[in-house]
Structure formats: C-alpha cells, structure tokens
Amino acid sequence: MIDRILILSVFIVASCGLAYELIAGALSSYLLGDSVLQFSSIIGCYLFAMGVGAHLSKYVRDEDVLARFVDIELLVGLLGGLSATALFLTFSWLAAPFRTTLYALVFAIGVLVGMEIPLVMRALHARSAQFSELVAKVLTFDYLGALAVSLLFPLVLAPRLGLSRTGLLFGMLNVAVGLWTIRVFRKSLPRPGAQVLRGAAVFALLGGVFLVSDRLVTWAEKGLFGDEIVHAVSTPYQRLVITRWQDDLRLYINGNLQFSSRDEHRYHEALVHPALESAPWARSVLVLGGGDGLALREVLKYPNVESVTLVDLDAEMTRLFSTSAPLTALNHGSLADPRVTVINQDAAQWIEHSEQMFDAAIVDFPDPSSFALGKLYSVPFYRLLARRVAVNGYVVVQSTSPYFAPRAYWSIVATLAEAGFRTWPYHAYVPSFGEWGFVLASLQGPFSPPQHYRIPMRFLDAEVTRGMFAFAPDMPRPAVEANRLNNQSLVHYFEQDWHRVIR
Amino acid sequence: MDRRNFLLAAGVTGAAAASGAGFWRWLEFPTEIRSPGRQLGHLLRDRQANPPPRAHYRTDVLILGSGAAGLTAAWRLAKSGHSRFIVVGGPEPRGNLASGIAGEARYPTGAHYLPLPSRESTHIREMLEDLGIILDGAQAERPYYDERHVVHAPESRLLIDGVWHDGVLPASALPAAGSAEHQRFFSHVDELALARGSDGKRAFAMPIAASSADAQWRALDALSFAAWLEREGYRSAALRWYLDYTCRDDYGRGADQVSAYAGLHYFASRAGDARNAERGAVLTWPAGLGALADRLAQAAGLIRADRSDARPAPRLLDGTAVSLRQIRAGVEALCVTQGAGGLESYVVTARRAICAMPLHAAGRVVEAMQDFGFDPGEHLPAQAPWLVSNFVLSRFPAELPGATLAWDNIVLGSSSLGYVVSTHQDLRVGPPPRTVFTAYHALAEMSPGAAREWMTRASPAELLELASADLRTAYGWKLAACCERAEIALRGHGMAVPAPGYLSNRGLQALREADGRILFAHGDLSGYSVFEEAAWWGDRCARRISSA
C-alpha cells in the first residue's frame, strides 16, 4: 500500500515537473516570440537545474528523506503553481527584467523537481523494495506521468484552463502529494503538524489565486494581444510584436496597434497622397518615422520621386520590415528600393544637424504620449523641419484622432501654425483606429484637395478627398495652445483626451 | 556537520561573500576631484618668485579674467567695433561658466541656468538677441525666444518621503495651513515685484544697480531673511525649508545668513516674460551657462593665440595676472602661465585694463587696491564654497514607478541642492548614449572658512558621499550601476554672500565707480553672484571705454 502511494506520487510529481517546463516554454515563446530558441533554452535550463537538484539530493540525510520530500513538494507546488501567473504579471506590469525572472524561476523549479525522484527512490529503498524492481517501477511511472501531461497539456489544459490556471492546478497537485505523504507517514516525520499547516496554507493560496486568476490574467493581458504572435522582439527602443489572425497582420509597438493589414491602405493613402498628388514636381521626399515602409510604399508609386530619405530610430524595425517575407509582401519591398536611403537615427537629432532639402516631408511618428515623443510635435521641431522643406513644398503630419483627442489634434495644428506653416487639417476613417487625423502644411505653397489622382487608389477619390477636409459639427475645433517645449501642453491634452475615451 | 559538509558550506558562504564583494566593487566608479584655479590662484597668495618675462604684448584694452564679466566686456568691445583688446583667461578659463564633456554629452561645472531677463536687464536681452537666443522683440515686454533653450517640461520635481511630486513646492504636498501661508508669501512677493520707489525704479530689480535706492526697501538689508520671515509670521516648516533652499541655491548660505533684501530679491526681481514661455521660465543648455560662454567667446572673436604669434588682437591668452599696476602711459600686467618646462611669464601693457577677476584675487594682484577705496580686509564679502559634482551615466537609472525625470530634481529636507540633468534639453526620443547628472552642494552647514578647510582635508570618499547624497536618496545603489565616473569640482571661493549690510558696502560702491586706467568688473561688485550682475559690470566697463 505504502509503496503504491509513493509510486503514485512519482506519477503525479513527474507530470507536474513536465507541466512547469511546458508552461514556462509556452509562456516565453508566447510573450517573447522566437519559439524554437525559447523552448530549447528553457528545456536546457530546466534539465540542467534538475541535474543540480539530483546532485544536491545526496546531502539530505537518510533519516530526513521523507521530511525533505514533503518540504520540496510544498515548495514546488508554491513556486511552480504561481510561476505562470507571476510571469504574466511581471511581463505586463513590472519593469523587472522578464528574461531574468523567467530563467531564475525555471532554474529554481528545476532544482527542486530534480531532487524529487532521487528522494522518492531513497525512501522506497529504505522500505526495502528490491532495487532492480524499484528503479524500473519509478522510472516507468516517471515517464508515464510525462506522457500523460505532454498530451493533456496542449489538448485539454492549455486551451481550457489557460497557462496560468494550469500552473496553479499542478501546484495544487504537488501540494496534495505532500499532504498525502504527511498523512501516510506521520509517524516517521519529526514535525508533521507544522508541515500540515504549511501545506494547507500553500494549498489555500493556490486555490485562492486559481479562483481569481481569470481576472488577474485579463488584467495582465490588457496590454497584450489576442492573436497569434508571428514575431516579437524587444529592441533597445521599443517592443515590436507582429500578430496574425487569418489574413490580418498587425504591428504593435509597446502594445499599441500601429496598423492592421486589413485597413492600413486607408491610413497610408490618406497620409501620403493629398500632399504628393499636389506636388507633381516633387523629386526628393523625406519620411520621418514610418520604419514599416508602408508610407514609403505609397511615396514610391510616384515616378517623379527620385529619392526618398527615411529616418527611423529603430534599426531592428527597418531590418524586420525589409527582411521578413510577409512584411515585405505588405510594403512591396519598399525599404530595399534603390531610390530609398534608410537612416537609423533619432529623427529629432538628425533634423537638427541635416542640411539636405526636400520637396515634401511625411511625418509619421508615434502619438505624443510622453514628454520625449512630445518633443517631435513641438514648435522648435517644426521650425527645424521648415528649414529642410522647400517653401512651396508640403509637410504632412499624422496627428492622432480629431474625434477622440480633439485638443491634442488641434494643438498639433496650432503648433505647425506657430512654426510658420499654413495648415490644412483633414481626417479619414480607418476602421481599426477610428476617425484619424492628419495635418497638411506648407510654408508658402497654395493647396486645394486633389480632384483626381494620377495613380490608382483603393480608398481615395475626389469625393472622399473633399470629405476628408471637411469637419463634421461633432468635431468642432477647441481653443488650444501650441505645443511648446516649456510646458508640453500637447502631452497633457493627449493624456486627458484619451483618458476620457478609455476610462 | 561532517568535514565535507563543512567544506561545502564554507565554499558556498565564501562564494556568496565573494560575489557580494564583487557586487560592491562593481558599484564603485572612478571619481576625479578638481579644484579649478586653485594651484595658480595659490601661487598668487604665496607670492613665489616669478621667472623673467618671455614676451611682451601691447594692446589697447586688457581684460583680466574670462568669466561672465570678462567675456561680456569682450563681447561688447567687439560689438562696438573694437579690435585691439586682449583677454587673459586666468587660472580658470571661463570661471563659473566652465563646462566639461563626456563623449557627446556636455555638462556644467558651475552655473547652469539663466532666468528669462526682466525689462531692466537690457544688456542681457541685447546679448541674447545677438547670440540668437531671443529671436524677436529683445527689448519688448515679451520677447520671443528660441524655445530649444527655454527649459523643457517637466521642469522640476520634489522628492518627499520616497514619492516624487511635480514642481518645487507642490501645494499637494503641504498641510492646509502650510499651503495658506505659502500663498500668502507668494502674493506678498508678487506685490513686491511691482513695487516702485520714489525714484520710479523697481524696488527689486536685476541688475541691482537698477533698483530703487529708497530707504524703505534698503532697510530690509539690516536684518537676515530668516529674521524677516519670523517677523512676518511665516512659520510653515515646508515653506521655511523651501526658502532656506532658495537662499542656499542662489547665495550659497542659509536664510539666517543672507540679507532679507537678498532673500526677497530672488523672488521679486525675476519678472521676465516671454511671448512663448511662462513667466518664471529659465534658459538652460546641456553645458549650463557654458553655452553662453561659447557663444560670447565666438562673438567676441577670441581666438586662442599662440605665444609666438605677434599678430594684432583680439585674442585670448592663457595665463594668470600676478600684478597689475598703473604706469605712465596706461597699465602693465605681469602674467604667468604653466608652460611645458614649468612656469613662464609675460608682460602685457595697455591703455586701460578691465579687472574681471574675483575681488579676493584683485586684492592681491592690483597694486595699491586701497587707493581705489577698497580695503580687502574690510570690504571683501564672505565667499561661499561650493561643490559641483557631475555624474557621467551610461544610461538613466530606473525611476520610481510612474515617476518622470525632470530637469531639476530636489529632495525635501536635504542639505544638498538636488541635481539637474544635462541632456534634458536634447531634442531626441531614444535615450542618449550618455547623460550627466549635475549635483550641487553649497557647504552652508559650516562657516565658509571651515568649509574650505574641510574641502582640502576631506578624502575623495568623503567628498563623494556628500556630493552624491541626493542621488543616493533618489536611486540607491542603482545610481552606481549606471555611473561611469564622477567629477567633483571644489569651488572654494564660489560666490560672494549677500549678508545683511551688503547693499551698503562702501568698498564695492567705490570699485563700481572706478573709471580711470583700471576698471573693475565682476559679479562680486553686486555683493551677490548671478550671471546678469557679472555681465552688467563687464558691459558697463566696456561701454565706458568705448564711449570715452
């Protein structure tokens, strides 16, 4: 009977051990992308840690074997059980280095799991099972447990319970084994009472988290994404995540949607063509930001454009969008076009020192959500930009939503005006963003919305274009200040406006 | 425990201890202590025998000193068409406007900001326009500035019990009674800012020479700022700490050692407006006011001359004057400089000289100083010593959750003066390759003499401990993890202290009026130390010379 209980423990313990490994691997490839590397390095780390654990197990004295086994079960249950939840929370909400936390946890769990089987073997051996039979039995159940979990995990547990609750469930199983062992061997344990208390506490904790874990995970995933992650990298500047769901390819930067392949044509046609159609003489074009090469794709459609300079901070971004097949299919390989020069530099730094002149500039920066980004929408920045653009040339600025963030939008208009530009504000409906705003500006050039387009469009025609430059009565222009670096009112407007929308 | 277990345990403990020690070693960074101008300055004090002169320069105007006063004088001379002048840089080129560089990052080793000049500071407005910092309307009520140089948001924050608050004295951080007193104080100084004397001049103007001479206001110079606050019933601890902080920050001494007139002048004189910035905004650059020094030197055509180069001035000579005397045709200065083979000396003769060095130096250099009505023993203002410490960081240390680094970062209750961020004005989105945090500490807790003595005695570790106090409060060990090196500048004679009575210092008044062969220009002449005052005297000397 007793033997059978220990053998059953082996089965459970083994399945738990494998479960933690699978959870860590799945979670890290889910969050970090690059699944082959993630999986194999997690497994490597875990197996190595198990080896360390097995080695350490020899320092447990014979008379303590059972007591330590119980301790380890409780500890594994706690650490392993909470691992997925903790990693999720770390990733989404803490600045703590995720990778370090991940490998530290995997290593710790590995060490503990590595001690389990040797201790069980010693316990059984002490109870005089025959050694050859013992080894065979233990290992059989060890591998059986692994088989069970390897099938249950992807087919049932992960899809039904999710990673977080799967982890908690296995944690509770580990604790249950510990508690059961205490019950059966209470005579040979020095302090079973204290251990029961501890076990019960851990069990209750895991159970409690299990009950609220749904809410915890939704909370944690608020910044994360529902769809399959095709690629994810953390560059020195930002975190790029590309997801795919059916034919919809999406780019998220730091958790914010940048485009969806379903409707990005609307955004990019609206961004580029009103200006470039109106400047048939334009030969050189500047693109600031826009490392995805999509605005660039539109610019390159004009045969009169002889050279384009694209300045994007993030070399990893432009590398990704010039090498990954689904992405180059989307931007038509624009980043590799011979007319294009890509400069990976801080646009604000570059513009302060550049001496080149352009006929048009497309400014496609992330929204002004921080003081650093706000500098890219400031009077001095636009003054520097003005020095780089021909007096009758055009500048277009993506300017957040005039519907959701009206004060931010009109502050950008006011800022361009303060820097000496004449402005023509307009907007377009992009389903995945909502009503989106742009500002067309010129130092001296006249402008009227194009009546037709020389190149074929999917979204724009004369009618739609006319509508873009009209603002409906529910999008009135509020009285706002220009964005000065001294107070960065734009950043405050942006924050307050969007706060009201999202709440 | 058997032998093996013991060895294992010992091994584990040893490894842990070693890695702990390694961790602390990793947290150490090289610290360089600099005492700008001290060596050559002490040469003067100790009056060593000087080597015979190697060269002789002749010029029309000789400017001794290249701080704010000397550079402004040179700028004004050049602007009014003078080309025959020489600037002798002194033991510390650029004085308190000096700056350093780490990779691309520049940082101040002295002054770091300039408030928007008020209407009276016509000289500063003209200078800023000339240097391309005011773009339009230099003498208008509200000039238009190049916003790159106006301090960017967020300007300042205050650390209170482990939480950062926006602003230097946020109402949110004060108890209700304190915030009422705070409001009373600020409406009080707002009134004073508008007050005018019977002579039509503002009661508190910058430069101080443009302020009203009415006895009503000058009476405030008879008591200390702390005594005045007590008399007026300002008792809130937070407000008092803040006002003491402003005194230490601007005058290098606490409110109990500073004249009430000076304490109020700080608030009431700064009424600079701009069309495109808020009242009370300041101008700042990565190199601090070093940026103004660069621009002034360029505008003045100061090109470092080669010693053998006999072409005519304008130019800048390396060297320190050891004596300045009047001769029949004008003035003659003997200067020394550190050459490759030791000390070298040269002579400069000129028609007139502008003595733009600190008065404690002038007292030793200018022959017969008493004849100018200035007796160093009696009239020399006390000098507050300063520690300006630059921490070169390879990345920004992690902030507390939700906190955003500001330009000026202050710790409530600290005896240091917080730290400013040199890269704050950068137009960039990604982090810079390097940033520099500059921490200020006026050694106000000791008497100036004791503080100077302590500075020469203190070990680098003690200096670093004092210099990094606020940064350690803000970041703990994380600071060291980002820090490549630190550079501490000891400014033993940092600035003149406007102690009670400073407005009626007769010696200073006499030097201001000197208009013979030797003229005086230095911040010290105002009895307190800000860029505008130093520039004022430099400007005035140059105008006197060029209109003569």
Ligand SMILES: Cc1cc2nc3c(=O)[nH]c(=O)nc-3n(C[C@H](O)[C@H](O)[C@H](O)COP(=O)(O)OP(=O)(O)OC[C@H]3O[C@@H](n4cnc5c(N)ncnc54)[C@H](O)[C@@H]3O)c2cc1C
């Ligand atoms: C730590 C610190 C921070 C400050 N911060 C600010 C600030 O933020 N804003 C502000 O407005 N003001 C600030 N001030 C005050 C301001 O910097 C000074 O008032 C101003 O720069 C003084 O300029 P100056 O030309 O009068 O004198 P100094 O800067 O003292 O220059 C004196 C010059 O004389 C030279 N010299 C000395 N002896 C001789 C000699 N024997 N022969 C020839 N030359 C000699 C020196 O080399 C030096 O070039 C600060 C001062 C200090 C100490």
